[in-house]
Structure formats: structure tokens, C-alpha cells
Amino acid sequence: MRQLETERKFEIEQGAPLPGLAGLVQVGEAREHRMRAAYVDTPDLLLVRHRMTLRHREGGGDEGWHLKLPHDGSTRLEIHAPLGEGPGRLRVPEGHRAEVARALGDAWPTGAAAALLPAAVLSTHRVEVDLLDDGGVVVAQLCDDTVTALPAGQTWRELEVELVGGDEDLLDAITARLEDQGIQVSDSPSKLSRALGDRPDRAARGEGPTPQDPAADVLHAYLAAQLATILGREDDVRNDVPDAVHKVRVATRRLRSALRTFRRVLRRETTDPLRDELRWLGEMLGGPRDAEVMRERILAGLDGLPERDVRGPVRERVTTELDRRHDEAHRALVAALDSDRHLELTDRLVELLAEPPWRARARKKARRVMPALVAEASALTDREWAAAQTEEDAEQRLHLQHETRKRAKAVRYAWEALAPAFGDDAVAAAARWEQVTESLGGVQDSVVAIGWLRELADLARAAGEETFTYGVLVGRAEEQRVGLVSTAESAFSEAGGSHDQVNGR
Missing domain, CATH: 2.40.320.10 (Hypothetical Protein Pfu-838710-001)
Structure with missing residues (x-):
């Protein structure tokens, strides 16, 4: 009307x-x-x-x-x-x-x-x-x-x-x-x-909250930015526009991570169930994204091999199989976006922004609350990494490295949340933790790639194709994994103590 x-x-x-x-x-x-x-x-x-x-x-x-x-x-x-x-x-x-x-x-x-x-x-x-x-x-x-x-x-x-x-x-x-x-x-x-x-x-001047504003203002601006990406790029995700799934997946992870890292300023009876649903959405987004990443990674590995080591229709099999997995996962993702479960989740996220369930400390100045919460997350990450370094069982060590990566991402995202308000020091801290997550991400990608390569080798063997090249690629992925663990050690040394270097202006 x-x-x-x-x-x-x-x-x-x-x-x-x-x-x-x-x-x-x-x-x-x-x-x-x-x-x-x-x-x-x-x-x-x-x-x-x-x-x-x-x-x-x-x-x-x-x-x-x-x-x-x-x-x-x-x-x-x-x-x-x-x-x-x-x-x-x-x-x-x-x-x-x-x-x-x-x-x-x-x-x-x-x-x-x-x-x-x-x-x-x-x-x-x-x-x-x-x-x-x-x-x-x-x-x-x-x-x-x-x-x-x-x-x-x-x-x-x-x-x-x-x-x-x-x-x-x-x-x-x-x-x-x-x-x-x-x-x-x-x-x-x-x-x-x-x-x-x-x-x-x-907003017209591009100004946001400052460290002197309530912690609620700083966190609300960050949560809003992530939900804007989730909702604003939904059509691009449906249409499989390049990089759309990746951006929405990252925004989903950031939103879920922020609800955990800054849970002391929010009532958890509201935010914990939301984190569970955001995990589901992230998993649905992960299907097509993981297939994309593995396809690019394995094909890049093939490009780096001498011609004599590429035996059989490896490129064709990798491309066909991973494209098929991507397409299946993308169809499942679109079905999830059309589901009542997803619509209910977005309603609840909109309500979260409309009337956030703040606890009392959310009204305190951001500089007095938020860096300390990031420091807590950083300390947990340090302990997880120390446990991974001393673990003798190889399988358990890989698991602890993966858990460390997830915690390190939470610290990185937390510094990114503070960066618009806290400025260059927080930006630098986020960058140092990004180095940690990138190196540990490479470790995890190598582990996942090895699993996918072995599956592809089994399919090739069943089709009567030569599997030599898959073995070469597995060996190279393992070498990369070992090297990236050393890189992660250096990155951790650089990132340590970031919370002591950030002062609210």
C-alpha cells in the first residue's frame, strides 16, 4: 500500500x-x-x-x-x-x-x-x-x-x-x-x-567507536559488519560468484568467534545457541569452499612437478572429481540457505543486533574491557601450542596443532574487531596473529590434502590408472607440513605479548 x-x-x-x-x-x-x-x-x-x-x-x-x-x-x-x-x-x-x-x-x-x-x-x-x-x-x-x-x-x-x-x-x-x-x-x-x-x-565521515566508548559499541559495530557480509552476499553465494562463499564463511567464523571471545559482555544463554547454529552454517559453507581450495592446491602441486613424474590422467581426474564434489556441496548449501533453519538463524541474528543481550561490563569503556578479554584468548592459545609442541603421539600432535590454529584465529579475529577503535597497534597485533593462522592453516591444509590425494589415488587404482603421481604429491604435502610447523613456531614468537602493546587512545 x-x-x-x-x-x-x-x-x-x-x-x-x-x-x-x-x-x-x-x-x-x-x-x-x-x-x-x-x-x-x-x-x-x-x-x-x-x-x-x-x-x-x-x-x-x-x-x-x-x-x-x-x-x-x-x-x-x-x-x-x-x-x-x-x-x-x-x-x-x-x-x-x-x-x-x-x-x-x-x-x-x-x-x-x-x-x-x-x-x-x-x-x-x-x-x-x-x-x-x-x-x-x-x-x-x-x-x-x-x-x-x-x-x-x-x-x-x-x-x-x-x-x-x-x-x-x-x-x-x-x-x-x-x-x-x-x-x-x-x-x-x-x-x-x-x-x-x-x-x-x-558514519558519513567514516568514524566509528573509540576506546573511550562503551565496549558494547565496539563489539556491536564488529558484529554488524559480519552480519552485513552474511546477508549482503547471500545472492552471490547462491550464484557461486567467485570468492563469495569464502567471504561469507569467514564472516560466519568471525561472528561465531566474537560471541565466544567476548562472551563476558554478553548473556550466554542467548549467544551460545547462536554459536551452535553458526557452526552449522559454517560447515555448509565449508563443503564447496574446501573443494575449491583443494582443487587449486593439488593442481598447483601438479604444475610444480617435473613432466616425467606426472603419469596418467591425473589432472583430468582431480579436476573432474573435485568439480563434482564442489557442485554437490554447493547444491546442498543452496538448499540450506532456502531452509527454515537458515531463515530462523538470520532472524535471530537480526534480533541479536536489534537488542543485544549485554551484561553489565558491556557499558564500561572498551579500553578497560576488551584488550583483557583478548589477552585471555591469547593465553589459552599459548597453552594449546605448548601442549602440541611436547606431544609425542603424532596423531594427537596434529589434533593439538589444529586446535591451536582455531584458537589463534579467534585471537586474530578479536584484534581485528578492536582495530577500528584501537588503531595501528591492534592492526599490527592482528597482522602478527594472521601469520600464525596462515602457517598453521597451511599445516592443516597439507593434512587435508594428503587425505584427499589418497582418496583420489584409490579411485584411480579402481579405474586401472597409474597412482605414482599421487604418491609423489603426498610426499611433497608432508614436506610442506613439516616446514610450515617451523614457520608457525617463529610466528608464535612474534605474536606473543601482543596484548601488552595495545593501548586505548
Whole structure:
């Protein structure tokens, strides 16, 4: 449904009586509503900076998705869509997304930058009355709203007058009457603008939270960035656009890792079940991605062999088999993205951003909370690595190295989460831990490649093909694994003590 909306908002003190409008209009019976509206925007608040609002409202007489676009003066174009039901109900309707893209034109971004995520949640206690002319016809509505906004947590009261059958002259007359009684037109064009404060201007300048801001602000910005990638690149994943699966898989891992590393600032009864579901999504993304990585790795290994060591149709078998595995895994991934399980997961992630389950320490300054949590994760990684280094059983040593890699990734991702706020020191710490994860990742890739090569050799043997080349490749992968363990030792020495080098500015 599309309609033009003409309204004005006014400032009014808490506890102040409603203004008198005698002689202008008659006042009807009061109706009371309690509403919750989740406003969504791009990560850099592009909509509100272009005087647009898009919200999902529950409660009141007009539940649904509302998109408001600038039109003329006090008038805006409002486009309604009904609330969704079941899994996926918090996804922005495609029609609304298309309207936003059309309105922004060339300013509309692509990929993660175009993801629409919760920007604020407003809970409103509304007392609504009809304003009638002398014949009893409704010409406007007066809404007395008490608003509580998250994430800022501020509360205010405002009046809103919306024309129903009246004209701008009536709205001007009501405005003059209210101003005579000390009630001024609001400086904020919308509730959302008031709730966001200077965030849109800061977003336009590329400014984010600082170490002096609450830990909640720093972590929320990071979680939002990962969810933007997951949602914003979903179509690319479906279409198997190059690198899309990889980027979404990494974002899924980062999101899951952050919920673990910074669990002391979040209520785990909410975040732990989410981590379980993110693990499932990561596994589904891993199928086609692992096939891609192994195909590239094994073919690169073949390119590095002398021609005399490549015996039989090795390249053809590797390409055919791993392409087949990739295609099967990608079909399974698309089916997972279409499933109620995935839709429910994305709904829960949207709710996580809309109303995060913060614990008390989340309100403390980031510099007092977050580096210490990263230090804890770093210490756990050091202990895991020490255990791997002293383990005598080869199988168990490989397992501990793999566990160390996962913990090291958590430390790397944690420093990346802090980097926008904490600056160069955190960036450098993340880079040092990236060296650890890359070297240990190479160790794990070598182990996985050996397993895949042995499977391919079995298939070749069953087809009557020569398997010599597979054995050569296995030997080279084992050599690479041993060398990368030594590289990891050096990288660990460089990364140690990173938390002592990061100071909140």
C-alpha cells in the first residue's frame, strides 16, 4: 500500500498537560497503543542520511513494514507491507528493498554495504486521539508518544500531528496554537534521527567507536559488519560468484568467534545457541569452499612437478572429481540457505543486533574491557601450542596443532574487531596473529590434502590408472607440513605479548 503522509512533530515536556485546541478542532476519544519498531539501515546509515526510514513495527493500528521517502515539505511517501510470519519474518520485503534502491539511484551500494540491518529499536507508548471538524469528520490525528530508544537508551516525549482529511492550512493553524502554548516544532525530522544522534554524521565521515566508548559499541559495530557480509552476499553465494562463499564463511567464523571471545559482555544463554547454529552454517559453507581450495592446491602441486613424474590422467581426474564434489556441496548449501533453519538463524541474528543481550561490563569503556578479554584468548592459545609442541603421539600432535590454529584465529579475529577503535597497534597485533593462522592453516591444509590425494589415488587404482603421481604429491604435502610447523613456531614468537602493546587512545 502506498500513501502520502503529512505530519509534524513537536517537543513536549514529560508530565506536561496536552495543549488545548478549542476553536480549531474537536478532540475525540483517546486510544492507547504500545508499539515496538525496529529501524533498519545500511551499515553506514545511508537511508537516514537521505531522509528515508524503513522499519518493522509491531503493535498499534498499522503493524507492518513501513518505508517513508521524502516527497514535499511536511509530506512523505509511505509504503506499507504486512508483517511476515514464521522463519524469515525479519527479512526486509523485496519490494521495499527495490524502492530504496530506486530512490537512492547511483548512491545505492552493492554487496555487504547494501545489507539492511537494525540501526535502532524504538518502544513507544502512544495515546492517540482523532481531531474532528464541526461536522464530526476526522481531519487529523494527535499522537502523544513516550519513546524509549535503543541502543542509546534515552527516553523522551513528543507530539505528532498527522493530517487525515485536513489540509496544510489546518496543520499550520495547529502548529501556531501549540507554539502559543510553548510547544515547539521538533528539530529532529523523525524519531529515528533523534535516537541516532550524531551517528549518521560520524558514519558519513567514516568514524566509528573509540576506546573511550562503551565496549558494547565496539563489539556491536564488529558484529554488524559480519552480519552485513552474511546477508549482503547471500545472492552471490547462491550464484557461486567467485570468492563469495569464502567471504561469507569467514564472516560466519568471525561472528561465531566474537560471541565466544567476548562472551563476558554478553548473556550466554542467548549467544551460545547462536554459536551452535553458526557452526552449522559454517560447515555448509565449508563443503564447496574446501573443494575449491583443494582443487587449486593439488593442481598447483601438479604444475610444480617435473613432466616425467606426472603419469596418467591425473589432472583430468582431480579436476573432474573435485568439480563434482564442489557442485554437490554447493547444491546442498543452496538448499540450506532456502531452509527454515537458515531463515530462523538470520532472524535471530537480526534480533541479536536489534537488542543485544549485554551484561553489565558491556557499558564500561572498551579500553578497560576488551584488550583483557583478548589477552585471555591469547593465553589459552599459548597453552594449546605448548601442549602440541611436547606431544609425542603424532596423531594427537596434529589434533593439538589444529586446535591451536582455531584458537589463534579467534585471537586474530578479536584484534581485528578492536582495530577500528584501537588503531595501528591492534592492526599490527592482528597482522602478527594472521601469520600464525596462515602457517598453521597451511599445516592443516597439507593434512587435508594428503587425505584427499589418497582418496583420489584409490579411485584411480579402481579405474586401472597409474597412482605414482599421487604418491609423489603426498610426499611433497608432508614436506610442506613439516616446514610450515617451523614457520608457525617463529610466528608464535612474534605474536606473543601482543596484548601488552595495545593501548586505548
